[in-house]
Amino acid sequence: MASMLCSYSVSMPAAARAPLLRSSASSYATSVGFATSQLAGLSLSLGLTSTAAVSLPAKNTIVARRICPFLEKKTNRANKVSFSNHKTKKQQFVNLQYKKLWWEAGKRYVKLRLSTKALKTIEKHGLDAVAKKAGIDLNKK
Numbered sequence: 686m687a688s689m690l691c692s693y694s695v696s697m698p699a700a701a702r703a704p705l706l707r708s709s710a711s712s713y714a715t716s717v718g719f720a721t722s723q724l725a726g727l728s729l730s731l732g733l734t735s736t737a738a739v740s741l742p743a744k745n746t747i748v749a750r751r752i753c754p755f756l757e758k759k760t761n762r763a764n765k766v767s768f769s770n771h772k773t774k775k776q777q778f779v780n781l782q783y784k785k786l787w788w789e790a791g792k793r794y795v796k797l798r799l800s801t802k803a804l805k806t807i808e809k810h811g812l813d814a815v816a817k818k819a820g821i822d823l824n825k826k
Contacts, residue, residue: 751778753800755807755819788812788823795823 752759758779764772780801788795790813799807807815816823 749798751781753779753781753803754797754821755799755803755815757819758800758802786812791823 750759760779761777763775763777765775766772781798782801782804783796783798784804785794785796786807787793795812803815812823
């Protein structure tokens with residue numbers, strides 16, 4: 686089995702190879718702007734002496750999460766089952782709605798993003814009770 690393994694390599698003596706690389710690489714490096722190193726090989730040198738700070742645009746965009754703040758309902762990961770019983774993952778999102786509700790204690794409307802299940806719970810128990818249980822402050826900030 687060992688006799689079947691063979692390696693093909695064209696080798697040049699190190700003495701013949703080294704002067705050729707040094708002379709051509711050094712002259713090429715000085716003309717083009719490449720920096721050479723015996724450990725790392727060739728690397729591109731831009732010739733900048735000071736490091737310029739790159740400014741990126743500020744990321745102040747607020748992304749609303751798909752979660753109900755009143756009931757802590759969030760996205761469910763379920764299996765989508767085909768006729769051949771092949772299962773693939775799918776996401777079942779919470780039915781979130783923007784709703785303007787009258788807040789009796791504050792004598793004003795509050796605009797909330799809540800699930801339809803939370804809306805039914807608020808109709809049953811009241812906005813103050815559900816907000817207090819969830820730890821939500823309805824006062825303007």
